[in-house]
Amino acid sequence: MAVKLDGKKLSIKLTNDLQVETKTLKNQGIIPKLAVILVGDDPASRVYVRNKHRMAEKIGIESLDLRLAKDTSEAELLEKIALLNNDPTINGILVQLPLPDQINADRITKTISPKKDVDGFHPYNLGRLFVNDPYAIPCTPNGIMYLLREYGISVDRKNVVIVGRSKIVGRPLAALMLNQNATVTVAHSHTKNLSEITRQADILVAAVGRVNFIQAQDVKPGAIVIDVGINRNAAGKLVGDVEQTEVGQVAGYLTPVPGGVGPMTIAMLMKQTIEFAKWSKQEK
Template sequence: MTTVLDGKKTADALMTDLKNTVTTLKAQGVTPALAVILVGDDPASAIYVRNKHRRAESLGIRSLQIQLPKTTTQAELLGRIADLNADSAIDGILVQLPLPAGIDEQAVIQSISPEKDVDGFHPINVGRLWTNLPGVVASTPYGIMALLAYYQIDVSGMNAVIVGRSNIVGRPMAALLLNHDATVTMTHSRTKALAEKTRAADLLVVATGRPEMITADMVKPGAIVIDVGMDRNAAGKLVGDVDYAGVAPVAGAITPVPGGVGPMTIASLMIQTVAIAKRRVHEQQ
């Protein structure tokens, strides 16, 4: 029987414990606070921000939604980030990507204080991850590791194959898996004989943005399949990067779309915001 790795159920369970932690922090005089900046009016980004805000409020985390017009200049955006960096009551800062044309994404990411960079994209946090030092980690890979841990899946010694090399998922995922003693193979759009690589995977993580590109013949029987994709197929149906109907009977465990990795991404964002707030408690003592 294939195990469905239920991200919604897992996130809800983790958030129950986290809510208790938030309550304890408030009793100690610290309210965890997350500031999310949205520039422009991208509909998908607006949905992501709204979902983060709802989850934060449900936990008792102070949630600041900062909506800026599409005409905002890079200098204006950097000014708002500087203000948040200087605000001791703000624990986490997140700038929703993508940004409008004309704004340098890397300049924005690097302007966020590494200590408040709750997305884990700042080069200092990326460096800490790759050198296996404590720090903030990109939310989606962090969430995937939390999901595997919830289902008591130990990746140590596994052959892990990642399809996709983005800075948001693929690269930090590789670092996390290496730090947990997996043997990691990175693949991408230029990889030759991709199916040969994926069929060797005990753990397959797919983050390409290509609807249902991973088919049953590309998956090792019994493999754990993590689908990070959120796409629309030709019929307009919401699907992942994995052909779920075909792959699920082959896999030993698989994440659904929706309800798999997505809820874990937001959960991990909340967990790391609260972790930063905990440090604030220690600083005040």
């Protein structure tokens, strides 16, 4: 029976640590502040944004709640970001995705100052991560690394197989793993004999967005399995990319869904905001 990598429990511990840290910083006159921009009224995005504000408040991070109409032009949004880039009280800027069609998300990502890019999606930050000189780190991969570290799992010398090559999970996670001396394989929809490859993984990460994509026969006995997927199954239940019941019999460690990687992501966002606030007082 796999040991549960309990992201929910760990995120609560981390949140408490961050609360203590913001109190200490306050005594030094540093109050971290995160700006969250929501364009339009997508219901899922509204929930995500609300959760971010709640978490920020709980931890002692000030947050700025910017709601823009769904017909906001790209120029208007760029102008708003420019103001936030130049506002010294703002440490982090997050533009909730997806954006409406009239706005080029890529251009928005490149406009946020790398020093305030809490999501870590700016090419400059991804490039720094890629050459093992990281500044901002994308939250989901960063949360995975944090989870492994807290469970005493070193990735050094491990064979890591990441299934999925997105900009926000697969690719930056590959860089983080490589920077920590894992042997890293990135597999994806064009990979042949995928199961043969996943069975060689000491650490297997599924980030493809498909229900039951990884099954017990794809997993080496004792492997550490990280399930990044968040999907709704036919019954409307929230599930990951890993068929959890049987994989749970084969794997050595397994992240549940929900309660695994998800809660770590938002906690890492808060951690990054606090780090930016500290770094803004230094040269880094």
